[in-house]
Amino acid sequence: MTKTEEGTVVGLIAGFYDVELTSGQRVRTRARGVFRQKKQKPAVGDHVEVQVDEKGTSYLVKILPRINRIGRPAVANVSHVLLVISAVQPDFSLQLLDRFLTFFSWQGVNVSIYLSKSDLISKEQLEKIKTDLAYYQKIGYPVFYEAQDVEKIIQTIKKGEIWTLAGQSGAGKSTLLNKLKKDANQLTGAISMSLNRGKHTTRQVQLFSLGEGFLADTPGFSSIDLTPIKLNELCNYFVEFKKASVKCKFRGCQHLKEPGCEVKLLLKEGKIKQSRYDDYLAMRTEISEGRIPEYLK
Ligand SMILES: Nc1nc2c(ncn2[C@@H]2O[C@H](COP(=O)(O)OP(=O)(O)OP(=O)(O)O)[C@@H](O)[C@H]2O)c(=O)[nH]1
Ligand SMILES: [Zn+2]
DSSP states (O other), rough: OOEEEEEEEEEEEEEEEEETTTTTTTEEHHHHHHHHHHHHHOOOOEEEEEOOOOOEEEEEEEEOOSSSSEETTTTEEEEEEEEEEEEETTTHHHHHHHHHHHHHHTTOOOOEEEEEOOOOOOOHHHHHHHHHHHHHHHTTEEEEEEEEEEEEEEHTOTTTTTEEESSSTSSSHHHHHHHHHHOOOOOOOOGGGEEEEEESOOOOEEEEEEEEEEESOOOOOOOOOTTOOOGGGGGSSHHHHHHGGGGSTTTTTSSSSOOOOOHHHHHTTSOHHEEEEEEEEHHHHHHHHTTTOOOOO
């Protein structure tokens, strides 16, 4: 007798898919040929159905609907990004932060911010950055600071959530990943690399259990492309603009020179951060010119 169970793909290896079943058990499955005909390829993070036959062999038989499939290497159903922003080396940059936040807002993914390398700056510099980040906390982005907060990060990962790391090259993603992994209740041992030698090495990604959910063990984003965003939709991805916009006089207000604009009013009152508004304008220009700033590549 065969039985069907649901689970999450946590790793791909030489044609096999490692699946963590809802029971918590992990099985190594083969995909049924039907996927190849349909040109469907399960990705890490996919919610799937697994059938176990009477001999105990597991088959991946169905991919359940995906929320998204993002990053390189690709992870499906990403619900949260842990965005690593460095205090220095590379320099702290609100411009960069805003672009990352806008990108993930567009992708429909929640973001938490992690500040790295604060040990390399002065107390005064750190206070300045903390003041900036307090604004982001206020508009809804959780902010974490270095070592003492690793445990707190883990506690915020809720049941079944799939998290991935993002941030500029050199920001400290791998360093944070190692810290998190040390604290993780790692269930599986490393899968033999000898199985994994292909014609050319493709970047692999695996999910490991962290908190009540999963974290991708390979940082997924170091560069982002905002140019596919529609110009008149950009304002929707600035969360506090979006919230204020219900009070703008005109529907679809772009918060430029329209009369009765709530965003401009809050900006004038200092309740919306000037640098956010400036970045909004700069990004409008970048999108309309189809230009990707050098530091985002
Ligand atoms: N002092 C200090 N150094 C750090 C911290 N985080 C990262 N570093 C150092 O910064 C450098 C870059 O860190 P990585 O973790 O490799 O950065 P990454 O984001 O994974 O970089 P890419 O692989 O290029 O995307 C390394 O030399 C780290 O040791 C930190 O919190 N404090
Ligand atoms: Zn407006």
